[in-house]
Amino acid sequence: MIRIEKQAWDAMVSHAEATFPKECCGVMVGSEGLVQEAVPLPNTYTGPQEDFFVMDPKDLHRVDRQAREKGLDVLGVFHSHPNCDAYFSKRDLENSCPWFSYVVLSVKDGRFDHANSYRPDFDQTAAPEEELIYG
């Protein structure tokens, strides 16, 4: 289960809507399964960003370091699926890292529609859905 505080959730939704029709990405920071802060990061994929994102590890490294300084942890990552549902795609699975919660936000015609959270398994073969509580 992952819970996201309202302020962090609002930041995720507005980042996803502002980045539409491209995919956005970012990191969720907090402690003990409660996300207190969402950090939007640039999508550094060099191809079409409408259906793919790549996070710069350097950015993630920076966020991780800043979180530690505040006594917080990186709990997961989020990204958007423009004009399609918040499923965990084959591409998501192929690129997944089993260490984090993956929150996927569906944005349709520029407006937030719904979201789900997934927890990819160790071998990148499946990503069971986990309970997501936000707002």
Next chain:
Amino acid sequence: MAKILIPTPLRQYADKKDSVQLAGATVGEVLTSLTSQYADLRRHLYNDEGKLRSFVNVYVNDEDIRYLSKEATPIKDADTVSIVPSIAGGSAGVATPAVTLSKDEILRYSRHLIMPEVGMEGQLKLKAAKVALIGTGGLGAPLGMYLAAAGIGRIGLVDFDVVDFTNLQRQVIHGTKDVGKKKLDSAAETMLDINPHIDIDRHETALTSENALDILKDYDIVIDGTDNFPTRYLVNDACVLLGKPNVYGSIFRFEGQATIFAYPGGPCYRCLYPEPPPPGLVPSCAEGGVLGILPGTVGLIQATEAVKLILGIGEPLVGRLVLYDALAMRFRELKLRRNPECPVCGDHPTIRELIDYQQFCGVPNQPHEPAAAEGDIDPVEVKAKIDRGDRFVLIDVREPHEYQICNIPFAQLIPLGDLPKRINELNSADEIVAHCKSGVRSGKAVDFLKQAGFKKVRNMRGGILAWSDKVDPSVPKY
């Protein structure tokens, strides 16, 4: 003892610790001792072949070890080692209009399609890709032709030049029939003849601080095929600001270089060359010459890297500068590191917008007209002095092989580099005129002689090229 930071989700395998102090001379040794202490961590960090798993990045302090010496990166006592995962994903083609290949295209690309590393998925990536190519000269020629042939869907060409005869020795995208034509049109015609299934954007302009971001923002990858320092810094800074990789190449005489700058985490051109060389120190290809085949080799290294980036296969040429020596037929590699203090891509950048690159590189904004320089002499006047039998010395400061191409018989050959040791052949009481090909080197010779105490020394304006134009058209230009 180095400090290893354990990512939150892995702490359950490391006695809930958020960091561990471990000894080791290299990253590999430190990680080995970490995973022997906490055996459950091993399968999270390493695959069955004993290599770091694909999504695992390791940093020493703020540097990704991929751009250092990988697992052989040495560790000092106060170093902090961090484990950072790669994160990527996406909805996978649902949102974008599907790119497809026609029957003709499938036939055309069959040698790509039958390789699993490219396949249909890769060929569609190539078709969906948008690449900007700055310059359609020596490097741009092979780049344009092969990228078109490979099926890059949209190629933006930036050039404002016209094809001339001296281009044809290496710029194979242009032919003899194209002399006098805009390079953009000539290049686009060749590329569309090779592959009519691609789109070409023609940007007929010099890339400037005013237009660079606007032109380049619509492309995924930028390829630098230019030959001057102001444009190289401009392309670099624009790529860093836009977050787009800059596939770089340069050529001179028999040697070339290539790398990818401004790739996430990797170095940029300014990390390698923080300051431009003093103007005039590094000769251009027009001054120093270039083996015509050389840009073919270097341009195709750039094309290979661009295609690999688009396909996402292989090991990109990031953090490595390939040096090619055609005479020795040898490739060497230099490691490049991102400079955390870099003014544009560092941790605290001071350059946040494009600057005046002509000024940065010390290039005068107005190309100085020959008439402006004091103490110049026109070739017509030099001819008149020879005809009148005036007592003066004309020295040709070019190289002997240039003298063989063409010369003014009255002139005495003293190459610029030999001038210091042959200065005793000249008499400071004599009136002296120096000439070279276009007037640049002879200007340096005049400065040198004046500093050595010569007073009556002048530069023949425009060099032997101007002599050919104004005095003797039978003298060939080169």
